[in-house]
């Protein structure tokens with residue numbers, strides 16, 4: 001095979017800026033990917049994007065009206081997915097978020113269940129946390145999704161108001177009471193009569209997504225669907 005100038009250039013770049021698999025550390029030749037084929041296949045897909053009545057939808061059942069909900073991958077301790085989420089949330093690695101978002105984008109573009117979404121909203125972080133992290137990880141995931149799945153992202157329509165500490169030790173009711181007024185819709189007009197897809201990195205109890213989703217549903221004519229990268233059992 002004849003090598004093109006661009007291949008030579010890629011080899012050259014690769015030599016000085018090695019691009020390794022985020023999973024196993026092996027050399028990955030493609031510049032726009034993050035995992036080698038072997039590691040990619042190790043990501044434990046839930047199949048929930050295509051599956052009505054899945055466990056993520058059950059989380060919200062009887063709490064808020066959700067058209068469709070899913071978490072794309074099972075989140076387990078010491079797994080590759082946990083490593084990726086840590087990279088995204090605590091190591092400033094935005095590329096991981098874009099990569100995961102693109103994976104979701106491919107899935108969404110093949111799913112009829114999410115066909116009638118009008119716009120994407122990443123779950124907002126409060127300003128203090130966003131400043132500290134440098135970005136909102138949910139917004140980075142949303143950017144990755146929109147690169148593949150052509151839907152508009154609505155930014156600055158919903159805000160997160162109060163700083164909340166991790167609330168793992170509180171029971172569901174008191175957690176809900178603290179969460180209830182954490183989010184506020186700041187631009188109702190942009191949301192009116194739209195089917196919104198709310199995005200976050202991970203769903204556990206669903207309390208935060210529920211609080212934000214409830215505010216979105218207060219806007220006349222809105223519908224809500226929810227999608228996260230990871231789902232913890």
Ligand SMILES: [Zn+2]
Nearest residue numbers: 021024036039
């Ligand atoms: Zn690998």
